[in-house]
Amino acid sequence: MKKGFTLIEVLMAVTILGLSMAILLTSVSNCLAVVRRAQEYQAAQWALSLGETEHPPTESDKPENLIVEPVKYENGLSYSREVEEDADQDDLFVVRDKATWSYRGVEKSEEVVRHIFVQGSSKNASGSSDTGLLKAPATKPAPGATSGPVPGRPPATVPGRPPGPWGAGMPGKAAQ
DSSP: OOOSOOHHHHHHHHHHHHHHHHHHHHHHHHHHHHHHHHHHHHHHHHHHHHHHHHSOOOTTOOGGGGOEEEEEOTTSOEEEEEEEEOTTOSSEEEEEEEEEEEETTEEEEEEEEEEEEEETOSOOTTSOOOOEEOOOOOOOOOTTOOSSOOTTSOOOOOTTSOSSTTTTTOOSOOOO
16 A cells, blocks of 8 residues: 555645635735724724814804815825705805825825804895804703712712723723
8 A cells, every 4th residue: 555645635625725825915915004094084084073173164154164175194095075055045154174185096085074054144125145153042951960979979980891991981892
């Protein structure tokens, strides 16, 4: 009896090894693509947050004053804000905050869309238009409500979660 593997056994082993390597490389490639998209999304959220901080919409702004021309950041991202009148012409304006970047020559973007109500922005009977943003009504706290921790009382905690900046008073996931 001869010792060793036959040619067919070796070919079958190489075929199985090749298929498993192809599947593994495809999975790793897909995982890397997901990681890349997550990094892009996180960077876009950072640019949107930074742009919103640098160019906040205020209550006294007119819709045309909310527009922000593209602002470039050092990491290749840019932030812009566009304002357009809603199709219904019911004193609503569509505000689009947009973060854009380029990856391998392809322009990509992330956008946050919201509506603002501008009281009297449509023409009134006299033909003039008043474009002051509607101010939110002032709210008063409920009787006995406080805005901070109550002196002499321990902070609220969730069972199973350690107290701290991410644990105190946050319902949901328990400590693992």
